[in-house]
Amino acid sequence: xxxxxxxxxxxxxxxxxxxxxxxxxxxxxxxxxxxxxxxxxxxxxxxxxxxxxxxxxxxxxxxxxxxxxxxxxxxxxxxxxxxxxxxxxxxxxxxxxxxxxxxxxxxxxxxxxxxxxxxxxxxxxxxxxxxxx
Numbered sequence: 151x152x153x154x155x156x157x158x159x160x161x162x163x164x165x166x167x168x169x170x171x172x173x174x175x176x177x178x179x180x181x182x183x184x185x186x187x188x189x190x191x192x193x194x195x196x197x198x199x200x201x202x203x204x205x206x207x208x209x210x211x212x213x214x215x216x217x218x219x220x221x222x223x224x225x226x227x228x229x230x231x232x233x234x235x236x237x238x239x240x241x242x243x244x245x246x247x248x249x250x251x252x253x254x255x256x257x258x259x260x261x262x263x264x265x266x267x268x269x270x271x272x273x274x275x276x277x278x279x280x281x282x283x
Contacts, residue, residue: 151214152180153279154255156264157191160184162281164192164209169265169281182263184213185254187247216254226253229273237272244269252276 162170189210196206230249234241248269255262261277264270270278 151183151258151260153263154183154185154216154251154258154260155188155213156251156262156266156270157188157195158265159263159281160188160192160210161195162265163212173263173281182213183216183254183258183260184210185216185251186219187250187254189215191247216258218257222250222253222257225257226250229253229256229275232274233272236274240272 159170159173163174192210193206196203226249229252230241233244233249248266252262252270252273255277256273256275259277261279262270263279263281265281267278267280270276
């Protein structure tokens with residue numbers, strides 16, 4: 151595995167947006183990890199939009215599932231506590247799902263592939279690969 155996907159990247163691929171397709175086609179050998187949180191966020195959007203469940207599941211098979219909660223939970227606790235202590239204004243502006251996504255990337259030691267710099271840039275120990283449109 152080379153990268154951890156944020157939901158923003160998967161949505162870009164699903165919608166066939168050029169910035170996401172350009173990254174995917176220029177990095178064909180990169181293995182993508184998809185956390186349970188990102189899968190949940192993606193599925194939520196798919197259900198609300200009425201997408202075919204079989205098509206959604208096929209699409210999500212492009213990445214490797216990341217579901218190791220016992221390893222991630224303590225990292226989440228440290229990430230959330232450090233952010234709350236060092237940047238309380240940022241902590242209040244970040245949803246819990248993004249904190250979990252960051253914890254997965256920190257725990258794996260791999261960069262998080264995202265378009266959401268604002269929510270992730272102040273998290274200690276998190277490596278980001280930010281895609282701009």
